[in-house]
Amino acid sequence: MVTDAQQACFEAGIKFGSLYHQFAGTPVSPDSARSLERAMAEAIENQPHCESVVVRIDDVAVADAIDHENGYTELTGRLMEVEMRIRYRGTTVRTRMEMEEGYPLMKLIGVEGGDGGETT
Template identity: 75%
Template sequence: MATDPQQACFEAGIKFGSLYHQFAGTPVSPDSTRSLETGIAESIENQPHCEAVTVEVDDEAVAADIDHENGYTELSGHLMEVEMRIEYADVTVHTRMEMEDGYPRMKLVDVETDEGEQPA
């Protein structure tokens, strides 16, 4: 059986998989980045144990990716940074997705219990 910290980390992974694979490919333009950020965050926050999601889409990177006259590009990991806070039982998990070596890395930033201690 999984420990609470393991389950909390699993929940974080589920949220990242859902976020990335649900929204990658969504049409985005510099005019729609704020509404897309809000829509993504609110969508993922509906999931169990997800307490907070912050999505930041880089307007300049979106504009630079537009290579046709229709005025949009497709959302991809290199265009956004994401942070999430997952709470499961007495465990809080903080995560982040950011570019690392040309790849959108999803990683655990911190795992802590209600006592503020790192689990063993």
């Protein structure tokens, strides 16, 4: 048996892995960051149980990562923050990707509702 909360967390993980590995490596500059943020959010929001996705690409970090004459870099986890809200039946899961000790970490922030005692 799998609980609704566990299923909700699995779904949340799928969205994070999808977003990251679909878009990592995309050429990005401060000028193209806004359209990429929006496309990433809208693409992943298509997936089942995905209520909202917010992607913020850090223009300062992008500018710092541009180390060559061409004026762009490749998207990595170091250059963005992501927040998602997934809903599976009665359970809502909140997740975030952010830098921690120099490494981008995908985190489960909260699991609410659904399975009784498992709420945050």
